[in-house]
Amino acid sequence: MGHGWEGAVLKLFRGRDFTFTVTGTEQVTQAFRRIHVTDGGLLAATGGAHPTMWVRLWFDRDGRPHQRGYTLVDPDPAAGTFSLEFALHDGTACDWARAAEPGDTIDATLQGTRFSLPEPRPARLFVIGDAASLPAVNSLLDALPDTPATIWCESAHATDEDLPFRLDPALHTLHTVPRRDEGAHLVSEVRTALPGLLGDDPSDAYVWIACDTATTRTLAAYARKELRLPKDRVHALGYWRA
Numbered sequence: 001m002g003h004g005w006e007g008a009v010l011k012l013f014r015g016r017d018f019t020f021t022v023t024g025t026e027q028v029t030q031a032f033r034r035i036h037v038t039d040g041g042l043l044a045a046t047g048g049a050h051p052t053m054w055v056r057l058w059f060d061r062d063g064r065p066h067q068r069g070y071t072l073v074d075p076d077p078a079a080g081t082f083s084l085e086f087a088l089h090d091g092t093a094c095d096w097a098r099a100a101e102p103g104d105t106i107d108a109t110l111q112g113t114r115f116s117l118p119e120p121r122p123a124r125l126f127v128i129g130d131a132a133s134l135p136a137v138n139s140l141l142d143a144l145p146d147t148p149a150t151i152w153c154e155s156a157h158a159t160d161e162d163l164p165f166r167l168d169p170a171l172h173t174l175h176t177v178p179r180r181d182e183g184a185h186l187v188s189e190v191r192t193a194l195p196g197l198l199g200d201d202p203s204d205a206y207v208w209i210a211c212d213t214a215t216t217r218t219l220a221a222y223a224r225k226e227l228r229l230p231k232d233r234v235h236a237l238g239y240w241r242a
């Protein structure tokens with residue numbers, strides 16, 4: 001499959017192309033599916049992975065290329081493997097994941113992923129996400145193993161209680177918030193709790209946000225403008241459009 005004008009633009013921005021091959025699948029919950037792949041040389045080319053690293057996968061929709069971001073899960077540079085985790089809903093990418101079988105291939109372009117752990121390292125982490133950003137959240141928790149974290153996970157399915165969060169009960173608190181009013185309920189829950197948790201001196205905190213685009217924008221503006229967190233202590237990226 002060619003990648004159309006979007007592929008041409010990514011090439012201009014030095015996007016690098018790879019083909020992943022499915023080696024196995026796991027239905028983690030009714031609405032969350034893990035696909036194991038070989039990386040087509042990606043991890044060797046990049047010299048490893050960074051937390052929250054993602055790729056643009058190319059799906060075919062009615063003969064047209066359809067590009068969507070997905071996060072690398074447990075990258076193993078020595079083996080040249082990682083997994084992809086799909087929060088399942090209606091959609092071309094999800095349809096591909098539902099049907100994926102060993103031997104299937106998927107094209108990917110590496111362009112735009114960038115993230116460095118904040119310096120100085122935060123003493124406290126506040127994370128707001130959902131099933132789509134769970135792989136990135138887990139990679140962040142793995143990268144900051146001794147850091148206490150409060151996590152709000154917006155949930156759209158009863159089975160989200162069983163999502164594979166990597167929590168250390170001594171360090172991490174998870175609040176599962178049902179998705180209501182297009183994200184407004186999550187915003188309200190965070191607005192109620194976050195100021196008290198941040199306290200008078202938020203300078204040692206770091207806030208990481210990845211929900212639907214509109215909710216992410218609202219929460220990022222709240223953290224930066226109303227809570228007055230410095231720009232480099234808030235990371236926000238919309239993961240999907242409602």
Ligand SMILES: Cc1cc2nc3c(=O)[nH]c(=O)nc-3n(C[C@H](O)[C@H](O)[C@H](O)COP(=O)(O)OP(=O)(O)OC[C@H]3O[C@@H](n4cnc5c(N)ncnc54)[C@H](O)[C@@H]3O)c2cc1C
Binds near residue numbers: 071084087
């Ligand atoms: C940097 C980055 C990393 C990402 N990593 C992951 C990842 O590891 N795992 C993952 O599952 N997703 C991840 N996403 C989100 C994923 O790219 C989007 O959810 C994407 O829109 C799914 O494509 P689709 O073709 O299945 O559905 P689309 O064609 O985009 O949308 C079809 C319908 O589903 C709705 N929809 C789209 N996404 C969601 C969602 N997450 N929840 C509920 N409804 C939705 C849309 O509003 C639309 O009505 C990431 C996004 C970014 C930007």
